[in-house]
Amino acid sequence: MTKAAIYLDHNAASPLLPEARAALVAALELTGNASSVHGHGRALRNLIDTARGQVAALAGADRKQVVFTGSATEAITQAIIGGAKAFSSAAVVISAGEHAAVSKAAEMTGLPVITIGLLADGSIDLDQLEEILQHAAGNLLVCLHWVNNETGVVQPVGRINALVGPTPHTLFIDAVQAFGKLPLDFAASAPDMIAVSGHKIGAPAGIGALLVKSHADVVRLIPGGGQEQGRRGGTEAAALIASFGAAASAIADRYAAANVPALIAQLEASLPSDAVVFGGTRLGNVVNFAVPGIKNATAMMGLDLLGLSVSSGSACSSGKVGPSHVLAAMGVAPELADCALRVSLGWNSTGDDVDAFVAGYRSILERQRARQGQAA
Template sequence: MARQNVYLDHNAASPLRPEARTALLAALDLTGNPSSVHAHGRALRDTIETGRRQVAGLAGAEPRQVVFTGSATEAITQAIVGGAKMFAASTIAVSAGDHIAAPQAANATGLPVISIGLLPDGRIDLDQLAKILAEAEGNLLVCVHWVNNETGVVQPIGRISAMVGPTRHTLLVDAVQAFGKLPLDFAASAPDMMAISGHKIGAPSGIGALLVKGHADTVRLIPGGGQEQGRRGGTEAFALIAAFGAAAEAAGNDDWTRLQGLVDTLEAGLKTLAPDVVIFGAEAERVGSVVNFAIPGLKSATAMMALDLQGLSVSSGSACSSGKVSVSHVLLAMGVAPELAECALRVSFGWNSTEEDATAFLSALETILARQKRSGQAA
């Protein structure tokens, strides 16, 4: 059997869209520095501002609210480290399911950090958040994720915003996995800042953005030479910005009903192959592009290796662990037993995923389970 080439790890990074590739290559043909006032510089400035408008359109933001960064990790760090300083935060509260970038940045400030727990279904514990808000002394910087990158669970951002918004506290939302998958209306919403990423929607790696409201306009991490209206120094990566903008425009036309159909096919197949399968976050609202599951007794490290040998790329959770396969902090925060968390696999679909991808995964998994069963019987 010929080795397959099936990519099912879009939550880690989505393949480059044709529109983004075209925009990237066209921008690379331009010459100069976007801060220069001559014709070459103005052409680059126009490229950046076009990309800014396109990204703002998908985020429901005003173009001037978009601050381009080198990644979502940088955007989160700028928001937390820079925001803690600007808003004179005394404490930072981070949800236990947040991407590792958030607690790492919070710890770097040297301020006290409070972890907001998760419920067993993967949602943020709003009762605990209410208690944290009520007992806070001084200014509190609250950081929560909108869509969990491992389980796909959608957090009740509207309710969280209603809790934090009327207070004196600051709200940062990691919208990386929501951007392009859920309707965002940053300009009209309560969060003070949002972080988004390019390579999750089919742009190249190396480009992200921090969305900021006017009162957070001076939140900075890199002072530099005044680029991005003084909000992020360094010559802008205009080609990456052009590709980011093109990807954002294309993502606005994605058919998420189709991807939900792939998820439904996958979950139905999993339940047929392994009736004891556990689908994490199944009782909560989830985006229709990712399934995080565990089949008791099938370790994720073993399964990923076997799937990779058959030409299928999946993950066990976040890709930001230096290539390590480790037990998910998200699942542990949900109260999942460590021995079950060690069996977690994440299958995530994206803009170019097909029905054949889902069926290929199920076929490969069936082979792995049959081999495991034979091995157990032989033992």
């Protein structure tokens, strides 16, 4: 097997940005603890404060609203489990297309979990959400994603905000896939909390953030020595935080320079005529599609041998190719869902990458169909 040379799985993790790498290396040269009052500690604290402002700027937030965490999953867990306790929630509302980090945290609250369905285009059934809100007995913790990690479907967050915002219910948005790709204005928007990730925008894995409004400042999960304004205990990983901040400052320009939506349009136009693309309104960096009769496991192995890295959906579910709960919720037939591939591009993707994928996939398709013809 050849080493993967072309990376087309940015929704799983985006390659390290040069700016993020430089910030990481520089921070690793420093010694100390950011909570210490001496010069070494103050130098690290300055790095963290700078990064907090950089992440806040990308999210349209006040720097005091940014709580650094060890990952987006930790941020999500803090928002859901900590939020359910802080707000005395009667139930947790999620959609059928949520990432496992959301659905499993909802289960861990021990509260009733109300699941909203997806429409055929992958969008959340807002009529069902409205009905749930109208008939709620007690405060609800509503936890929904902005952009689906498997299909790239962009949820109508404006309408979600309009439905939940005026109510006493609590709204948490998983903004992991939207961060750095769509404009965020957390400070002026309805959500009480949002979660974002570092390694989706070109920072290293192991760093994320939970953004909280002042009235949600009571949300806690990890006790400790008062770090992160008393919201999340544990000595801050200053180097990872500095790298996250550098990535937040650089990603928008890098993403625009790569002209990612045009590359996705190029890819979609080159797919076989019988390919089925899943999702309606989608983010312009990902396409989830299937060609009937070509199993995704077969296609992924063949592409991997050609040095092309793609996926069949979430990289966090099991590490194995399996049925997609997102496509199932959209009503996609199991035999077609078993053929689904996700190609996601990012800041260092090129037209040559797209051409290589199209050529590689077509070669696998031709060989597979030739074998099927011989078997028949």
